Amino acid sequence: MMIIMEIEGKISTGYGKGAYFLGQDFYKSKFNEKLGFTPYPGTLNITVPKNYLDDIKNIKNSHANIIKPKEDFGGVKYIKAKLNDEIIGAIIFPDKTTHYENYLEFIAEENLRKKLKLKDGNKVNLKISV
Template structure:
């Protein structure tokens, strides 16, 4: 069985998705024949068809049957999977670069205050981030370009936060990315993007933590635009 890679895809599925993208599937619907795709994958027509079916079932591409074949386009989830793979190759072959994400301040569901203050997380924040976060997160709704660029986040500098448990339950792991938060030329650091391994947030939602209440520090109201500059990774 093929090992899962970007976005939960197998290597074989990711390769098929890449070929659809090379045919133009990222920008619109393109004709794809299973026999032609099979030749490029060095696989049978039936195998190529199964790969497309699996990608469609997983939400990575859309297919439309037409009289002379099928039209295929890559979905947002498919693009994110490709961008995640691209971020891995960037680490191998490119010099590190800073990532900037932009979006607007929004009101969250209030869960951050509870989780940020839990002792199993708080101890790790203090020792690994160097500060005790304000009890709550600043929620950002990313713009369209930043939703796509977010796929590069795993290639940036990061700090792991381990899972832990108490007498009642297990609490999931997370990853923190060092960042500088900027609004109208005013910048604040240290801050971190926090990405839980398990989250109900969509890709357009981002959470920030800092040792202060960022809303007060930067005079923020809902709907105001922010830039988040994510520290580049240091490759050895």
């Protein structure tokens, strides 16, 4: 696994929509197939400084990792990443999102707020890999 970018950000509360979508069988099975794990139904929202945005866009646009849309569900791009050097997961970029550009949504197999005792404002580190 080659690291192509490292990002620091802060935990923030999302809108709760990720839990609904990640709870759908379609997404669960596709992420399991593509990433090797079934994601916890919810995303860990990380606010990143704006100086990372151009690099994140370039990485997002240069990867073909995508879960194609089905019926009423939108497509989702994803990039493998590691949180705080211990949690393997992925950053997801849903086609249909209401988040600002500087919000990243990280998925993993477990509830990360509970496992890592994370609260809003806590700093975290993401290593994006290929």
